[in-house]
Amino acid sequence: MGRGPWTVSRWTSKLRTAAEHVFFRWGFVIVLIGFLLGRAYILTNILPFALPFFAAVYVMKRDKMALAFLALIGGAFTVSFGNMVFTFASIFTFFVYNIFFARFTKKIVGLVPFQVFVSALTAHLAVVYMQQGSVVLYDVFMSTVEAGLSFVLTMIFLQSVPLLSERKGKQQSLETEEIVCLIILLASILTGTTDWFVRDMSIQHVFTRYLVLVAAFVAGASIGSTVGVVTGLILSLANVASLYQLSLLAFSGLLGGLLKEGKRIGVGLGLLIGTSLITLYVDKKADIAVTLLESAVAIIMFLLTPRGLIDRLARFVPGTQEHTADQQQYLRRIRDVTSHKISQFANVFQALSSSFAVYGYVEEQDAEKEADLFLSGITEKTCQTCFKREQCWVNNFDRTYDYMRDIMKETEEGTLSRNTKFQKEWNKYCVRGSRVTELVEQELAHFYHNQELKRQMRDSRRLVAEQLMGVSKVMEDFAKEIQREKENHQAQEEQIMEAFHSFGIEVNHVDIYCLDQGNVDIEMTIPAASNQRGECEKIIAPMISDILNETIIVKGYEDSQYPNGYTTICFGSAKSFAIDTGIATAAKGGGLVSGDSYSTMELSMGKYALAISDGMGNGERAHLESKETLKLLQKILQSGIDEKIAIKSINSILSLRTTEEMFTTLDLAMIDLRDASAKFLKIGSTPSFVKRGDRVIKIEGSNLPIGILDDVDVDVISEQLRQDDILIMMSDGIFEGPKHVENHEMWMKRKIKELKTEDPQEIADILMEEVIRSRGGFIEDDMTVVVAQVKKNMPKWSTIPIMSKQAQ
Known part of the structure; x- marks a missing residue:
């Protein structure tokens, strides 16, 4: 008994595989289409369908060419012998x-x-x-019309025949042109x-109405x-x-x-209403019963259509929920592979x-052996x-070895x-003491040079x-970010969906990627018409803020490319703090x-960086060196590598890039916008100051400028900033610019404390x-000052208490 459902599923799968094999591999679809198109004509005696279909099969599926030819000839023969003759003659x-x-x-396709x-x-x-034995002007005109229609239909069939003659890949969707061409082909059939x-x-009539029902149910009113219109x-x-x-088919499809929200019954009811109204309008009362019966048969066929077939069709039509879900599933697989x-x-x-670290450690441990x-x-x-070799190195090894080490040490110290x-x-x-001493003095320089x-x-x-470890850490964190989509937030997604539906807001889909405090990442799909006046920022984001007890903002939109489609909105955590800057140079x-x-940059990790670099000297060369330093710093920091490793990397690059004497200073401040904590890295730079009310706090480092030493030791200074800190x-x-000032630090603190404004740009100016006034209006050196004020980030819209609405 337990194997019953599995057996049914297995036989269903085998039956579906066999049907697909007959239809697509054996070419039964080609035969059926060819037979019906061979019978098709318009305006009594114009046959524009047969030759375009044969030409499309000849180009796209040449192995099925014979089947198409026989099917077209057979279909034309069922209408009349003249149709068969014309079809044969045209082919x-x-x-x-x-x-x-x-x-x-050789470009056959373009000439077809x-x-x-x-x-x-x-x-x-x-x-x-x-x-007739002759050709009149009317015959020439009708022949030209028929040839022109065949010309247009050939271009249409070249796009639509492959859609019916072979299975399209799962991740491929139909373009708008392909959908229209497919509709024309089906109507022609x-x-x-x-x-x-x-x-x-x-x-x-039954099959055309069935086609309209399927189109309306799958893709909505526009496609329906x-x-x-095209079929009619x-x-x-x-x-x-x-x-x-x-008019009947167009109105029924609309x-x-x-009425798609009413599922299949609603779509079928739309067809019945459209059929009744249009039939009464054209005043064909005698045909009402037959017309309604035709619509009823089409509805029964529609109701009996397997759900799986409808879903498979919907996956190929852009804008449908099934297509969106299929694309999301495909993206998840791509993300898994990428991660x-x-x-x-x-x-x-x-x-x-x-490997590099272990190899270097082993060599460092073997330094003593190098001396030996x-x-x-x-x-x-x-x-x-x-x-006396045996007496020295066998009988008195320790004493001889100590003498040799002392000679080496004395020679090294001079x-x-x-x-x-x-x-x-x-x-x-x-007995050879002088010779040993001379040889040690000669070889020792080479030894220490090698060392x-x-x-x-x-x-x-x-x-x-x-x-390498920094790059590995960045890539590992990136892989974790991609994998975060796998986290199961189904309960939270259902909670948000239920809350919005109870509030009267239509939400199609919710995807929660991350719910970490300060790093929320949510995607939501809503009808495009629901965001025409900024409802996402004004209503939806404040409601999510109330649900998550955290300020949520709209990070981006992805509008639908199709009318009456869906818009995807990305929501994320708002940063607790914002930075307002002012610069003077x-x-x-x-x-x-x-x-x-100088440079101010917002990094992807929710951090804000401010940097000043001073190249050695003045002019173009110093400008290029300082600018290159900040450019490298920005690229490395934006990749997510730790700031200490970033500065060491820049130092290594600047040291190896040229043999000339060249160095630059670097003053870097990184502020975390979530909690206003700051890290300062000062490489040969002057002190910075934080103005907190009436207090002025000095931040100072003692590292040498970049490029002087091969290995720079970076000291990180941490400071917790507060709201309204400057x-x-x-x-x-700037720092050493004032003339006739002995204590530059005290002078700068006094000037900062005397400031009456809190505007960063005014402070910089x-x-x-x-400083320029203290020098009598003369600028003695390059001067740059960067001022940043820490502000509390206030959202544009307050939260909407959605839970209280539910309680009511």
Whole structure:
């Protein structure tokens, strides 16, 4: 008993696979379409469908060409022998022209519509001439119309035939042009059923209404009415008596799409209402019963259509919920693959970092052995041929080794020549003492030079290891951010959906990626019409803020490309603090190019960075160096690498880039906008100041400028800023600029304390003006001052207590 559902599912899957094999692999779809298109005609005697379909199959599915030919000939023969003759003649003429064109060009696809036009025109005129013995102007006109329609239909069938002859990939969706072409092809196929009746019911009417029902249910009112208009227009061309079908199908598709919320019953009711109204309007009371019966059969067929088939069709139509869900599922798979790849790369960088770090550590541990190897080389050149070798190195090894280490140490310190007592003891102990001493002095310089190179190599490996570890950490964090979508927030999503629905706001879909405090990330899909006046910022975001007890703002929109579609809105946490900045700068002597550079940047991790760099000297060269330093800093910080590693990397790059004497200072402040905590990194820069009410706090570091040493030691100064604190950063041209001032720090603190304004730009301008006035209006050095005020971030809209609304 337990295997029953599994057995049914297995047999259903096998049946579906077999049906797809027959329809697509064997070409039954091609046969069915060809047979109906062979029967299709418009305006009594115009046959524009057969040749375009054959040409499309010939180009797209050449292995099914014979099936298409036989199906078209068979369908035309069921109408009349003349239709069969014309169909055969047009296809034969197409082959003749195809052979002719193939001799001159290989671009067959682009010429197919023109070949069809010429073939249809030639075949029609030839058949008319054989039947009548002459050709009049009317025949030429009708042949040209038929050839023109065939030309247009060929371009349409070239796009739509592949959609019915083979299965489209799961992640592919139909473009608007493809949908229209497919509708035209289906309507043309149904034209072949014009004279098929079952008990006065038209098979054509039943299937066209069924097609409109499916389109309205899958894609809504716009596509439903479009299908009705196109289908009705083509059917009215085939039979002028069916002209009222155009309005009937269009109106029914519109009503069915509008009643889509009522599921299948609502769409079917829309068809019944449209059928009744249009039939009464055209005053065909005798046909009302038959028309309603045709609509009822179409509705029954629609109700019996499997849900799975409807869902599969909906996945291909942009703007539908099924298409959106399918695309989201595809994106989740892509994100999983991307996250896995990034994690693998992170592991590779971590392994490389560990390899570099371990290799450098081992070499550092072996430094003592290097000295032993050096002394071994000295003894090999001097003691190897000495007759007292065994006495020195076998009987008195420790004493001899201590003497050699002392000689090495004295030579290194430069005191060997002055230590005559030691030299006498050594010469008395060793018969080749002077030779050993001279050789140590000669070889020691080379030894320490090699040691220095190895030390630099170790430092470089250590720096590379730190950089690789930093890159690994960034990639690992990025992979975790991508994987956060896997977290199960279904309960919270349902809670938000229920809250909004109870409040009367239509929400289609909610995706919660992260609910961490200060890092909320939510995507919501709503109808495009629901955000025409900024309702997301004014209503939805404040309601989410009340639910999560945190200020939420709109981070971005993704509008629908289709009418009556859905808009995707991204919501995120608002930062608790904001930074307002003011900047003043001046070049030495009032020039245009300053050696100082500054930068203010908002980083992706919710941090705000302010930086000042002062290049050595003045002018163009200093400007380029300081600007390059900040450019590198910005790129590295925006990648997420730790600020200490970023500064070490910049120092390494500037040290290796040129052999000239060149260095720059760097004053960096990074403020976390979530809690206003700040980190200061001062590399050869002047102090910064924080004005907090009447207090002035100095922030100072003691690191050397970048580029002087191969390895820079970065000290990080942490400070907790508060609301309305004013941070003032400056270059040495401002700090040391005032003339006749002994204590620059006290002078600057006094000027900051005397400030009567809290506007950052006014503060920057005032300090710049004070320094220039103290110099009698002359600018002695490049000057830059950056002022930042920490402000509480106030949301535009207050929260809306949605829970209290629910309670009521």
